[in-house]
Amino acid sequence: MTEKDAVNRAATLGLSVWVTQAIAVGRKSRIIDLHCVGFASINLPLVEAETWEEAFYLLSEIIE
Secondary structure (H helix, E strand, C coil): CCHHHHHHHHHHCCCEEEEEEEEECCCCCEEEEEEEEEEHHHCEEEEEECCHHHHHHHHHHHHC
16 A cells, blocks of 8 residues: 555545654664654554555444
8 A cells, every 4th residue: 555545545534644653662673664644643543554455444343
């Protein structure tokens, strides 16, 4: 799923999408992109995942 697809899909639900970076700490620390779906205007993600597909799957679990 492209970012444009994610934006359109979120908009139909009245939500926003954005990408933020986080540092995964462990034996091999690394920076990862987290794809967020939620309310960007108040910086409130409902779900965070490493891909848009996973984020929308997690969101569907919340909605059901």
